[in-house]
Amino acid sequence: MKARPPVSLLIGIRLLRGAGRAGLARFLLMSLGCAMGVACLAAVLTIPAILSAHDSRAAAREPQPVTGALHTRSADDTVFLTRQDPYGSQPFTRIFVGRPAGAHLPPPPGIDHLPGAGEVLVSPRLREVLAAQPGLAGLLPGRVAGTIGPAGLTGPDELYAYIGRAPGQLPASARPLAGFGSKWAPTPAVDSSTLDILRFALVCLVLLPLAVFLSVCARLSAEARARRLAALRLLGLSVKDTLRVNAVETVAAALLGAGLGVGVYALANEVLAEVGLPGLQWYPPDGRPTTTVLAVCLIGCPGLAWFVGRHRAREAATRPLQVRRGARPRPPKKYGLLLLLPGLGVVCGYCVLGVLGHDPSEGPANAVFVPVGVLLTGAGLVLALAPVTAWLARRLAGTTQSLPMALAMRRNEVEPSSSLRVVTGLVLLVYAASLAQGLLVELAHISRPTSSTQEYALPLGDLSESRRIRMGQVEGVKGQAVAMSSWVPDAGSSEPRITAVVADCAQLAAFSAVPPRGCVDGRVQRLTDPEVAEDPAVRPGRSYPFLLSAGGRAGDTEKFRVTLPRDALVIQAHQPSAFVGADVLIPPSALPAGRQPATGSFLLLSDSAPDTVRAVLDGLGTLAPTAEVEAVGVNVEALQQITVVKSLLAAGMVLGRAIGVAAFAVSAADRAMERRGRLAMLNLLGARPLTVRAAQCIQVLLPLAVGLVGALVAGRLAESSYLITGGGTVHWDAEGLPLLVACTVGILLTAALASLPLTRRHVEIQHIRRD
Structure with missing residues (x-):
């Protein structure tokens, strides 16, 4: 005999097939919501694979010298x-x-x-x-x-x-x-420490809102489904079978949505790989979902939907009479405060240390405490919103004289979760936006140019005198000089070394942020910079030898001794600059005829405009293609990594905003469908449409305003704690506050308009509760 499927499975399938248009719409809404969430989840989980493929190919082509x-x-x-x-x-x-x-x-x-x-x-x-x-x-x-x-x-x-x-x-x-071929990439796309920060940011920006969004999708039409399950329980179905019936619909919708989401991401990957992100492009195979990503999406999403839907289904299975009669739900639990208070304690503690001037940026403990505090605060905001809203609604309902306010507060007091599903995604959106803004502030500070000029250093040994002359004539170059160090008998010698700059007064002025006063052409002069501490081993009046060569010929060198003058010429070099820390200025006329420094760097100067820098580098490369050109102060690998991190953060912010808006739209539509019966009763009792609309608007705005204010304050504290422990010079981001406040006000206005129900004087019989 063939084994028959369980009764609960058959009932669940029949309920899916015979649910009518309303049931089909609910099922499709759940599936499409899960599809969007899974597509975002797959995008986030594939980022490490894209970066790993980048590093693997870089390591495979790395040239290895003979050792x-x-x-x-x-x-x-x-x-x-x-x-x-x-x-x-x-x-x-x-x-x-x-x-x-x-x-x-x-x-x-x-x-x-x-x-x-x-x-x-x-x-x-x-x-x-x-x-x-x-x-x-x-x-x-x-x-x-x-x-x-x-x-x-x-x-x-x-x-x-x-x-x-x-x-x-x-x-x-x-x-x-x-x-x-090498085991490691010479310059990874994102180094390990930055990758940890990026993972943490993406968890806050995408995964936290995504978990809320998937939970919202799994609880669509929760009230109607609970009443249906309670009816099955009263007909004699066991508790276990009742939970299985609920799981059939929930898991089926989640599985369909997960499959659609993976397919949508796979198609989007093929398109986005051709466009890429600023600083990061990949080949389509790099971004295709791996077995691990498929397992997380196709198993994790249905598992989360089953877990979330099980809570409401268990209440219907264990309390079927109360659910059918519309009994007052149990008050929300306050365990969310157990997460919120420790999280706020951690982030507030770091903010207090920052105010007191104690810099806690050093130490491995910050790498644990700050992420834990930020995650606890975000999770606590979501879980603590229900009891806080219920308490505040109870206080306001007892004092207000307004009928719309009383209707809204009593509903929030009795059933706070009905409105919280609408506002939770938006609350996390504001909280995550604060954290992302802190990361962008630190990255912008790191990558922002700090000087109006750009210097270039080339080894003198790779350049002939004629080539140096032609390099000085490259378009965009507005200054040149030579930097060299004094000679010592051997590399391990303890004798002090000084740095000399071979330039005239005009060249020195070009390399200085402030033109020096008292410079005399043709005279050797000691240099001091008030922003650089002097080396006590370097004593004025002492002679230091420098090696000179004849036309760059190796082996034909002589020593040229320079006595360090006692009088000093004060200069202020750009930051960064090869002139920082220079000890003596040697005019070109002081060098013996036909002689030039044997070792050192040839320095060139231009404006720091990107087009000018690009033109100078092209010109220098044309004159000396094999010469090593160092753009002083420019770490091209670091700039590339910052560009990649900014792009990934921007992509995470876009995904997080899309998830937050989608959670609001889905939950608002579901709430409007669930409220039709109550709206019909209010219309039957003679309530005016304006009163009903005002009550519905207030019912959403109260928890949303509480949550957004909490998210704004907690997000600013979390952002400041990250900036304080990040080691940067910016600890308080005052410039980003007006933007966040404006976004918060815009969210409130949008939610107020979207929460207005379509009330009509006509009463539809099917929307009136007969029990």
């Missing part, structure tokens, strides 16, 4: 040289490869052979940039002979190139190449 102290560079070695320049805030990487004739070495992923001398292999994005900006070709000496495939790139927008050169064309700093 070993006994190995020296020979004519048979394939050598390489890595150069990375900032292209705006994006890194531009060039790998110079010098391969002797007949040498064979396995190529890195993405190409089938290493480029020969005069050949260049570029990424697709770099090929497009070259077509739009031909001046960039000076950085890529040779002809473009091929394109790098996706396996050798971190993303479609990466600027990457392999440049083939003869081994003799590469400088002595080029290293013998052993192969390609």
Whole structure:
């Protein structure tokens, strides 16, 4: 004999099939709500996989030098040289490869052979940039002979190139190449510490509102479903079977929604991969849901729906008569305060320390206490809203003389959860927006330019005198100088070293934030900066040797001694600058004829406008494609990571806002359907439409106003605690408060308009409760 399905399963299926248009609408609304939530959940869970794929491909192509102290560079070695320049805030990487004739070495992923001398292999994005900006070709000496495939790139927008050169064309700093591939990426898309902060932010921005949203979807038409389950229980169905009947509808809707949500995300991934985010683009396979993501979405979402729906179903199964007769629900539990109070205690404690001037930014305890405090505060806001609203409604209902106010307060007192489903998503939206604003404030402070000028440092050993002259004439360059350190017998010597700047007074003024007074051309002068502490080992009146060479020829050096003057010239260098900490100014005329510093840096200066910086870097790369150009104070990897984090935070904020608005829309529509019977009774009793509408509006606005004010205050405290412990200089974000207040007022107005029911004088018989 075939095993028959359980009776509860059959009843649940029949209820789904015979629920009518209202039941079908409820089922579809639950499914579509779950689909949207699962799509957002899949997007958040896939972010680590996208970043991991980025780092894996970066590690697989990393060139590895030949190791070993006994190995020296020979004519048979394939050598390489890595150069990375900032292209705006994006890194531009060039790998110079010098391969002797007949040498064979396995190529890195993405190409089938290493480029020969005069050949260049570029990424697709770099090929497009070259077509739009031909001046960039000076950085890529040779002809473009091929394109790098996706396996050798971190993303479609990466600027990457392999440049083939003869081994003799590469400088002595080029290293013998052993192969390609490393265990770790040289520059991860997001470093581990920042990734932890990003995960925490996405939990607050997306996952907390998402849990509330899925709970709202699972409890759609909770009152009607509870009455139906209570009727089944009174007909003789056991408690366990009653819960199973409820689970059939809830889990079926969640499963359908989860499948739709995964499908929607999969389609969106294929489209978004072509567009990408600022600073982060990925290939479609990187963002496709993994087995773990599918398991979380297809199992976790129905499991959450079953758990949430089980609470109301158990009440109908254990108290069927009270549910059928519309008895007063049990008062909301106050255990939410047990989460809210400790959370507020933690964040308020850090704020008090910040006010008192005690900086608690150091210490590993902050990495635990701050996230825990923020999460407890957010969860406590949601769970404590019901008892607080019920208490406040009871106090107001006993004192008010207004009929709409009395109707609204009595309903909130008796059944606070009916309105809380509408407002909870919006409350979490404001709370999460405060936290996101704190993260953006810190990132903006880190990435904001602090100087009106930009300096460039190039090793003197890589430049001839004629090339230096031409570099000084590059468009955008408005100053040049040479920085060098004094000579010591050996690297481990304890003798003090000083830093000298070879420049005239006009060049010194160009590199200074404030033009120095008292500078005399042709005279050696000691330099002091009031913002930099002087080295006590550096004594005026003492002579320090510097190495000079004849035309840059190695081995032909001589010592040039400079006596440190006692009188000082006060300067104020830009921050950051290679002039910070300089000890002495040496005029070019003081150097012996035909001699120049043997070691040191050639410094150039331009404005800090991005277009100017890009033009100067292109010009310098054209004149010296293999020279290492350091944009002083610009960490291109850090800028790239900040851009990626900002993009992911912005995406999280968009998802969080969409979830909050969707939770409000779904719960408001469900509440309007549930309230039709009560509205019909009020119309039958002769209540005016204006009174009914005012009562409905007040019933929503009271818990929403309480929740939004609490979210605004708690969010500001949580944001300040994060800024105080983040180590940045900004501890109090006063600029973001007006925006949050304006958004809060806008949310109140929108909720007031959306809560107005469509009341009519006509009374529909099916909406009147007969019991």
